[in-house]
Amino acid sequence: MSSSTIQQDLMTLLNGMKQQQLAAAPVSSKVRKDRLQRSLKLIRENHKALAQAMNEDFGQRSLYQSNVADMVTTCKMLQHAIDNLDGWMQAEQTTAPDPEMRTEIQYQPLGVIGVISPWNFPINLAFGPLAGIFAAGNTAMLKPSELTPKTSELLAELVGRYFSPSELTVVLGDADVGQAFSSLPFDHLVFTGSTAVGRHVMRAAAENLVPVTLELGGKSPVMVAKHADLSKAVERTWTIKTFNAGQICLSPDYVLLPEEQRHAFKKQSIEFLAATFPSIQINPDYTAIINERHYQRLLSLLEDARQKGAEIVNLGPSGEPAYDGNSRKIAPHLVLGANDEMAIMQEEIFGPLLPVRFYQEEAEAVHYINAHPRPLAAYYFGEDADAQQQFAQQTTSGALVINDVMTHVSIDELPFGGVGASGMGAYHGIHGFRQFSHAKPVVVQSEAGVSNLRLRAPYDDKLAAIDAFFNN
Template sequence: MNDQQQPHTELLKTLTRLKDAHLKQGPANAQLRRDRLQRAIALLHDNREQLSEAISHDFGHRSTYQSLLADVASSINALNFASENLEQWMQPEVVTAPEQGMQTFIQQQPVGVVGIISPWNFPLNLAFGPLAGVFAAGNTAMLKPSELTPQTSALLQKLVAQYFKPDELTVVLGDADVGQAFSALPFDHLVFTGSSSIGKQVMRAASENLVPITLELGGKSPVVMAEDADIQQTAIRTMTVKTFNAGQICISPDYLMLPDTDSEAFVSAARQFMVKSFPSIVDNSDYTSIISQKHFDRLISLLEDAQAKGANIIALAPEHEAAFDAKTRKIAPHLVLNVTDEMKIMQEEIFGPLLPIKTYQQIDEAIDYINAHSRPLAAYYFGQNSDRQHEFAQRTTSGALVINDLMTHASIDTLPFGGVGASGIGAYHGIHGFRRFTHAKPVVIESEDGAANLRLRAPYQQKYAELSAFLDS
């Protein structure tokens, strides 16, 4: 056995054990599903400080508040929502039968064992968010967290072993080779959150076993500021999200489009926001570091490439502070004006506190630009006119649309969360996650007289005459 085969062989043994246990134990009842959800909540709640410390260590520095809000509390909310609603979701859906005496309904059946490949930027949220739907649907799971957050991933593996049996939830650690082997396993469903390039590899590997897949891939999410938008509001709300987790979010704004007369006013409003919210950055515990040196260097190279190709770079660093600091891997927000599509910053998902700004003369230019590029995971529109809001919603396609704010949809459990086209396949959260990890199995109980079956039974002469009369009518 060579080195490449070994991870797959060991992982396959683990998956086989989980599948065998799932079949042997039979469908999980509501009590067991709720118990699993509540144990997941307890894991996060009881160990929140330790988990936040591990995340911060992996980032170099990460705001404790951000970890508690976006990773711990949001995950607990999702798990609680599923726990409170799962019995209603589990009910068979009765549908109208075509024949008298026949019964027809849709059974909500667990798919089995779900694989989850979670990313580094929200290492708890993007693991336990899918798990809320997985457990509510009566499934078990294998989780492969990111190798870029090694301390968090190791702690998660340790804690999961304390709160769950190995045939309920198992955490697998390892590098990209392990991730590749993991994505090639014959799961009953596979969830991947990450970059589009890796998403293509995961989908290709899953296709070998015809594994149904959910992909959440990100992309370049636009902000469009209409002529009737409040510039201060747009700047404050956009920069709030662009600075949260230092912009390392799949639905963070990736570029801004605004009227060509409003650039200066937006820059001024963004500066005011930074003075009030981040009077310092390097020593500020509220401001998060870039995850790794590789990612830090990539962001700096995006700025250098843009500047070399004619962009106007505006650093929003506090006075007497550098625009970025290699030691702490902190990068102040940067506005990048006069961007063109030849610049790498307009070709790649940024995943950092850099905001390119494009201008337009007519709103149609912004809509056409968005439609000429890959469909984003989210789009954001600022403007007060309801007709124009509706027009933007109808004429652009994105995983989600938020009007006069950013990212709020991600924490609303009654809404589906997912991409479209290049930004992803499938959606979860709330009942949408339950349905994603459930097989909607049609069930028919035939009537006593077998009316539906009689249509197929020879001889056909009389039936043919009746059918012909029906088709001619």
Template sequence: MSVQTSSAQVAAANLDSADTSSFNEMNSILSSMKRAHLKSGPADAELRQDRLLRSIRLLKENHVALAQAMSEDFGHRSTYQSMLADIVTSVRALQYAAEHVAEWMTAETIDADQGMQARIQPQPLGVVGVISPWNFPLNLSFGPLAGIFSAGNTVMLKPSELTPKTSELIAELVGRYFDPMEFVVVLGDSKIAAQFSSLPFDHLLFTGSTAVGKKVMRAASENLVPVTLELGGKSPVVIAPDADLSTAMTRTLAIKAFNAGQICLSPDYVLLPQGKEESLIDAAQQAIRHSFPTMQANPDYTSIVNERHYQRLIDLLDDAQRKGARVISLAPAGEVAFDQSSRKIAPHLVLDVTDEMAIMQEEIFGPLLPVKTYHELGDAIDYINQHPRPLAAYYFGESQTQQAQFASQTTSGGLVINDVMTHVTIEELPFGGVGASGIGAYHGIHGFRRFTHAKPIVIQSKEGASSQRIRAPYADKMAQLEAFLSQ
């Protein structure tokens, strides 16, 4: 384990993952941060803005090094994708919070009867723990800071061990831009992450798989730590009978190819009207041909993050094919469908899928797109409702009646009509899951509220009229109750 402990360096302490001293060290740091938070009192708007603006400076002033670190961790990662999804998106979220934090902090006055004064005072929670994943190592580390810092909290971050160069650079940079009582980075493997999740934070945010999310929630519950879980699941794309297939596949595959589909919001399967399979294949081939005339040597196309995840995706394809699926590679003409040395896998369509196939049971997290057909739109809705609630659902079709039907009859973390993943770019919207895809939401004011305690404050009137009704004797008050109940 490694912990950033000064304003200029990362500590050299490397402890065995199984050693309880790593937990004790993290717990000691957390205790120090809690004491510092209480001693300094609630951060004012100026300090909150300063922390947000320092986060922005960190990203802007080091964007080249950060993009290079991410590419090295992936084997190859599109620089444009890193700049857009990890750096620019995070900067915009932080800027939005910096512009609005003073407004969000304002207490809300409540109308109260009998001379009382009442208000809701937003209060910082304290120290928030963040466990971020590897697929967007900056976005999912710094994006949540918009809510955490605007709410007046400090933070401990455990970035992913699967992107070690990026995580080490984050720790180094945080040490330069922040005091250790404001922002601490903990480095280490999955065992360190498990210990981290059992610390007595004032709130814990985890982004990752549903399976690990259950473990995180179980560990946090031992200290009654409230959690925000941003999980995944199998986000469906429903193509209605009246949808334009070319538009649907262009927009779906744009996200399936972005970061090579290694996105929690990536489309995980398509529900298609029966009889349109060949038209869908043609539309998909045209969409990929237009965007990626080459792939293996194309700097715009990203590798799978490591060998284990690469082999897992190849195994999903093999399992589906063995069980009767029709697998269609969308690799450019003359190129291989996948290459172990580059860890680049071209987008694939997988047709004739059944629920017995692993590709329809697991979150894919890669450029593979199963296609399942349906008779009536109601059948597609029923299929979605028979499975765990997804992080997002995507619907392509022009009928407003059917759009409304789909929106009202399915439950998902978010819904996008005639596009894919667009909702995550709108800072004013809450981002989060529901059911198996997550607990809680953030972004914009929703992040501020998520990491804030809405504290009710009441000032009793001098006369104390409202409290008279609970004071004995009660005989002369009974008539008033009976009159109220008889209305």
């Protein structure tokens, strides 16, 4: 199918959805809750099949991880929206300049929202945004990743079973379809993926002045303060770095560590991983790398760092290979003494490789973070409250988590989003409802219409009031 035909077919689909969205306005609380409840029902009734599809797409994906991160967390997001929707929909009363005038902010649906979701959490990063989109009264078109074809095909089948095409439609296809999708005149477009692709999506959306929410990635740092609890930092960092084999946009991408803690960090990492993953290659709890291209890319990052002087520490079990092309499983690795000449410090890793850069003074570590693009999250380990606050004030990131990693993403009351190169816009909870709504100011003028009268000619008798304003 030619690109022009793809574009034409998608435009026809979008125009039909827009017409039906307008005809159905206003969208009641009952309709919004019904869509959220059907989303919840879709996941609850099919979680085993979805987890199995993800397992087949990855070659081996932990069923526990799929259920916790993709299903349970997403169900909680949807339920949170259902429970709070009536309060979110209430108009926000504001203080009017005249006591007889009424002013308020009404939250109005934007229309039809496009969602481009990635492969690493194919249910969470599709239905997570949809929680806010449906709560705000919108309908949506979803383009899931072609890198998880079984999951995407099952998702398309299930959406067709639980939703009418005017409410939610799934568009399947490769990168050419994704490119055509991102150029459609949506009322808003959500993209989750790499910064490089995010630039193309934003450029395409700009042609139609489509506002975008970009959830990107980057290199999220872990700073370990000099007097931090090192075992806490090691255990909590590796817990997330090995979850989904590090294939998470919020995964810790590198560690800033006091140089004197080099050997202790290495020793504790070896001990923790030995206890957590006594085996890798046959362990159903350890997830494979998504495809051969990404697998080879990670190995090249490791080899590049080795050749440029880093100490590479395989944290996998003795007697097992550090990596296996048949399983596409790579054991966790430390890359000690990483520097900016290495490719592993120049691009987002998205795998179980953890570079460690050493510092002498804490100010040096903060300067390093600030000298690089702003990350999706920053993680700080240290017990001193003043130092925690200082780090928060001196660095800018999409989120900051102190003495843990990635905790914020499952807290619905907090906005989830990036800043600068790590993205723009945020959702989750009320923040998603507002992101996908138009905050429309509404003014009901008083009977006397004083604010209107002051603009009415002639103006000679009104100049005295101007003089009094400036001389006050």
